[in-house]
Amino acid sequence: xxxxxxxxxxxxxxxxxxxxxxxxxxxxxxxxxxxxxxxxxxxxxxxxxxxxxxxxxxxxxxxxxxxxxxxxxxxxxxxxxxxxxxxxxxxxxxxxxxxxxxxxxxxxxxxxxxxxxxxxxxxxxxxxxxxxxxxxxxxxxxxxxxxxxxxxxxxxxxxxxxxxxxxxxxxxxxxxxxxxxxxxxxxxxxxxxxxxxxxxxxxxxxxxxxxxxxxxxxxxxxxxxxxxxxxxxxxxxxxxxxxxxxxxxxxxxxxxxxxxxxxxxxxxxxxxxxxxxxxxxxxxxxxxxxxxxxxxxxxxxxxxxxxxxxxxxxxxxx
Ligand code: AMP
Numbered sequence: 001x002x003x004x005x006x007x008x009x010x011x012x013x014x015x016x017x018x019x020x021x022x023x024x025x026x027x028x029x030x031x032x033x034x035x036x037x038x039x040x041x042x043x044x045x046x047x048x049x050x051x052x053x054x055x056x057x058x059x060x061x062x063x064x065x066x067x068x069x070x071x072x073x074x075x076x077x078x079x080x081x082x083x084x085x086x087x088x089x090x091x092x093x094x095x096x097x098x099x100x101x102x103x104x105x106x107x108x109x110x111x112x113x114x115x116x117x118x119x120x121x122x123x124x125x126x127x128x129x130x131x132x133x134x135x136x137x138x139x140x141x142x143x144x145x146x147x148x149x150x151x152x153x154x155x156x157x158x159x160x161x162x163x164x165x166x167x168x169x170x171x172x173x174x175x176x177x178x179x180x181x182x183x184x185x186x187x188x189x190x191x192x193x194x195x196x197x198x199x200x201x202x203x204x205x206x207x208x209x210x211x212x213x214x215x216x217x218x219x220x221x222x223x224x225x226x227x228x229x230x231x232x233x234x235x236x237x238x239x240x241x242x243x244x245x246x247x248x249x250x251x252x253x254x255x256x257x258x259x260x261x262x263x264x265x266x267x268x269x270x271x272x273x274x275x276x277x278x279x280x281x282x283x284x285x286x287x288x289x290x291x292x293x294x295x296x297x298x299x300x301x302x303x304x305x306x307x308x309x310x311x312x313x314x315x316x317x318x
Contacts, residue, residue, distance in 0.1 A: 001246040002041040002066075004112050004138070005032050006131040007121025007235070008101065009046040009070070010078040014231050014279065017086050021229070024280040025056050027078060028121035028144065031232035034281045035239025035271045036119075037063040038289060040246035043112040045069035045131060047104040049077040059285070068109045073100040088230050088276075089203035096148065101127075108134040117242050120164065121235055122146050125156040132163055139250055142166040144238055150176045161190070166197045168238060174200060183208075196255075199241075199265060201234050209265050215258055219265045220303045222273035222295050229279045233272040236284065240264070240271030240292075270295045 007029030013022050033042045041064045050072065060067060076099035084091045106127055118138035120128040122145060132141065141164040149157050150173060157177075161167060167190060171183055178186035187198045187210045197215075200208040206221040244260075244267035251257040256264075270292055277283045 001116040001139075002043055002112075002114065003036050003117040003119060003242050003246055004043045004045065004108070004115035004131075004135060005029050005036070005119040005121055006045040006106050006127065007032060007119070007123045007144075008078050008080075009044075009048050009052070010080050011052070012079070012231065012280070013081040014084075014229055015082070016084045016088065016229055019228070019279075021279040023053075024231075025053075026080060026231060026280060028123065028232070028235040030056075031235035031275065031281060031284075032119055032121050032239045032242075033060065033065050034063070034284045035236040035275070036243040036246070037065050038239075038271075038284070038287060038292070039243030040064065041066065043069060043109075043115050045106045045108060045112070047071040047073055047100045049073060049075045049100045052077045066112070069107070069112055071100075071104070071107075073104070075100045082231065084230070088227050091230075093148075106131050106134070113137075116140070117246055118142070119238055119242055120144065120160065121238065122149075125149050125153045125160050128160050129156060129163075132160065140165050140242075140245065140256065142168065142238060142242060144168045144234065145173065147173060147176060158193075161195065162193050165195065166199065167195050168199045168201060168234065170201045170203070170234070174198075197261065199268075201237060203230070203233070206269055207237065207265055209262060211258065211261075213258075215261075217262050217265065219262070219269050220299060221269050222299060223302075224273055224276055227276045230276045231279075232281070233275050236275040237268035237272040240267035240269070243267065243271070266296065266299060267292065270299070 008027035010027030012024045012026030029046045043066045079097040081095040116139040118141045120143045143164040174186040178189045180186035198210045209217040241264040244264040
């Protein structure tokens with residue numbers, strides 16, 4: 001099963017308290033495509049400027065990533081500049097330059113139309129809507145966004161949310177969008193918009209899965225001793241989630257078994273953890289499925305506990 005993604009392809013400047021990287025390959029679709037291509041074929045829809053280094057295209061060509069929906073336009077590639085705090089769950093965006101994204105309209109190549117899974121990665125909501133309208137038959141549609149679009153493009157973002165199956169948001173974004181202090185109340189409000197699932201990304205603390213069917217699942221994060229750069233962890237999370245789902249059979253025409261969705265969330269956490277171990281997509285370049293499997297076993301070990309314990313009142317012995 002192939003996966004279609006639309007989102008940003010960028011050149012980032014990232015500064016952490018310990019290091020700095022310039023002109024790093026970034027963008028939500030870059031992280032997602034590289035991560036998901038570990039599992040299945042990815043069909044990329046994005047735009048880059050004439051300044052985009054050719055070596056990145058060569059790398060993607062060496063993976064199962066179809067680039068026929070990647071436009072190369074005269075002008076500048078999307079640029080993003082960010083600085084992380086000592087607590088690397090927090091960062092400040094210092095600059096965002098849309099460059100060629102300002103006049104971009106996604107065109108979906110015919111060969112992409114059979115993609116069964118659709119990921120609307122972080123990008124202007126109107127572009128996400130244009131893709132959604134061109135690919136109406138995807139089996140599962142997943143949406144990501146960020147504060148900028150919640151603040152500047154809320155009405156269009158709302159229309160997109162109403163049309164997708166799964167929404168990924170950080171705790172902070174849920175508060176910003178719903179205006180609710182309680183994540184549970186915010187999630188309920190989002191599910192009432194017609195979503196099947198809301199996945200709450202909690203940075204280094206893992207992820208929560210909420211279903212319209214009442215599902216609640218908490219997936220632990222993989223404990224990392226050293227975080228080099230958390231940029232793209234959310235997009236790589238989505239790559240692990242959809243990558244995993246692309247390898248399993250849906251249980252019905254439109255749905256996946258809840259156990260598969262949960263397992264996808266665990267894969268998301270694992271792939272997200274790898275991305276944090278280096279700048280840009282660098283840790284994903286040589287990543288093997290055996291590396292993923294080792295972390296999977298660790299997470300199973302550290303999150304299992306005795307399901308049989310029961311409280312029993314003491315019986316008085318006379
Ligand atoms: P994440 O750390 O998962 O939020 O993803 C960070 C990536 O998103 C960076 O590589 C940026 O290039 C990209 N990005 C940052 N701001 C935006 C934006 N407004 N629209 C699209 N992509 C963005």
